[in-house]
Amino acid sequence: xxxxxxxxxxxxxxxxxxxxxxxxxxxxxxxxxxxxxxxxxxxxxxxxxxxxxxxxxxxxxxxxxxxxxxxxxxxxxxxxxxxxxxxxxxxxxxxxxxxxxxxxxxxxxxxxxxxxxxxxxxxxxxxxxxxxxxx
Amino acid sequence: xxxxxxxxxxxxxxxxxxxxxxxxxxxxxxxxxxxxxxxxxxxxxxxxxxxxxxxxxxxxxxxxxxxxxxxxxxxxxxxxxxxxxxxxxxxxxxxxxxxxxxxxxxxxxxxxxxxxxxxxxxxxxxxxxxxxxxx
DNA sequence: TTCACTGCAAAACGTTTGCAAACAG
DNA sequence: CTGTTTGCAAACGTTTTGCAGTGAA
Numbered sequence: 323x324x325x326x327x328x329x330x331x332x333x334x335x336x337x338x339x340x341x342x343x344x345x346x347x348x349x350x351x352x353x354x355x356x357x358x359x360x361x362x363x364x365x366x367x368x369x370x371x372x373x374x375x376x377x378x379x380x381x382x383x384x385x386x387x388x389x390x391x392x393x394x395x396x397x398x399x400x401x402x403x404x405x406x407x408x409x410x411x412x413x414x415x416x417x418x419x420x421x422x423x424x425x426x427x428x429x430x431x432x433x434x435x436x437x438x439x440x441x442x443x444x445x446x447x448x449x450x451x452x453x454x455x456x457x
Numbered sequence: 458x459x460x461x462x463x464x465x466x467x468x469x470x471x472x473x474x475x476x477x478x479x480x481x482x483x484x485x486x487x488x489x490x491x492x493x494x495x496x497x498x499x500x501x502x503x504x505x506x507x508x509x510x511x512x513x514x515x516x517x518x519x520x521x522x523x524x525x526x527x528x529x530x531x532x533x534x535x536x537x538x539x540x541x542x543x544x545x546x547x548x549x550x551x552x553x554x555x556x557x558x559x560x561x562x563x564x565x566x567x568x569x570x571x572x573x574x575x576x577x578x579x580x581x582x583x584x585x586x587x588x589x590x591x592x
Numbered sequence: 593t594t595c596a597c598t599g600c601a602a603a604a605c606g607t608t609t610g611c612a613a614a615c616a617g
Numbered sequence: 618c619t620g621t622t623t624g625c626a627a628a629c630g631t632t633t634t635g636c637a638g639t640g641a642a
Contacts, residue, residue, distance in 0.1 A: 332596070332597080333596075333597080333641085335596095335597065335598085335641095337597085337598075338597095353631090354631075354632080355630090355631080367598090367599080368598090368599085369598070369599045369600065370599090370600090370632095371598080371599065371600075371601090371632095371633085371634085372597080372598055372599065374631095374632065374633075375597080375598080390526070390527040390528055391525070392525040393525055393528065393530075393531060393606070393607070393631090394630090394631085395528075395630080395631060395632090396528060396631085396632090406566065406569075406570075408566070408570035408572045410572070411575055417570055417572070419566070419569040419570040420569065421562075421565060421566055421569060423562070423565070427556075427558070427562075427579075428581070430556060430558070431541065431543070431554070431556055431579065431581040432581065432583065434541075434554040434555065434556060435541075435543035435552055435554040435581055435583075436585075436586050437543045437545070437552070437581055437583040437584060437585055437586070437589075438583045438584040438589040439581055439582075439583040440546055440582045440583040440584070441581075441582045441583070442579065442580070442581050442582070443579070443580045443581075443582065444562075444566065444577065444578070444579050444580075445577070445578045445579075445580075446563070446566040446567065446570055446572055446574055446576075446577050446578075447574075447575045447576045447577070447578065448567065448572040448573045448574040448575040448576070449572060449573040449575070450571075450572055451571050451572070454572075454573040467621070467622080468616080468621075468622080470615095470616095470621095470622065470623085472622080472623075473622095488606090489606075489607080490606080502623090502624080503623090503624085504623070504624045504625065505607095505624090505625090506607095506608080506609085506623080506624065506625075506626090507622080507623055507624065509606095509607065509608075510622075510623080528605095528606090528631070528632075529605090529606080530605085530606060530607090531606085531607090
């Protein structure tokens with residue numbers, strides 16, 4: 323029953339730390355394969371499966387945030403607090419932002435859908451500053 | 458340049474019609490594999506790939522609506538107008554609803570994210586009426 | 593010694609593709 | 618005939634799994 327490094331679940335191994343470091347070190351929202359590429363630079367022996375294990379571990383531990391979109395690859399975000407996403411339809415760039423109407427929004431959505439609300443997820447699709455016509 | 462049955466793109470073949478009929482005939486949001494199962498009851502010779510082709514065709518033609526969630530299978534919705542979704546975390550049920558604050562919401566989100574808004578997608582996660590503790 | 597974790601390879605899953613044959617205009 | 622669509626099988630990208638081997642308490 324003796325606990326190790328992390329809060330409860332398990333150990334923050336070298337591999338998991340490398341994965342965490344990659345995610346924390348990036349402005350972007352990386353995919354598992356991008357994380358694998360970068361993690362193996364820190365720890366050449368790391369395997370793809372271990373990256374996946376680590377991502378699951380870190381997600382469960384609340385240390386990173388998984389963003390699932392469409393049918394493509396999940397992306398991982400160092401920002402773990404509640405926030406929304408904007409996805410560029412031109413270049414695929416994914417940006418975090420926060421809408422503080424969400425408490426209100428969740429109540430309205432719950433009423434309309436007759437669900438007991440747990441969380442609300444909002445995604446804006448459009449053109450990012452770099453891709454839109456004018457400045 | 459002579460057009461056929463559909464608006465512009467192509468023909469509404471027997472296969473595409475079967476797929477459309479399955480989607481229109483269901484209250485649920487079916488996956489491609491569920492659609493395949495049901496479509497082959499209408500048209501036993503239909504193939505999986507043709508179901509995918511048809512879904513792509515119908516989606517492009519605006520006759521059905523594709524809902525992509527997480528990394529799982531896309532679901533297809535006969536409701537093509539703008540609307541939001543509620544996803545049950547217990548049983549996976551997906552329900553449509555409409556929030557009419559969305560025009561306002563889109564403006565705010567665009568301002569916050571600095572994106573040029575195209576569309577906004579809102580998903581409520583929680584417990585559906587059947588799964589939540591009390592009535 | 594024990595138990596969690598790793599690395600590898602294979603499988604699983606949803607989806608897409610290449611291509612020959614069938615079909616409609 | 619010509620172009621489109623079909624059906625099949627094989628390929629694809631992402632994720633999961635089985636399992637033997639490693640490593641830290």
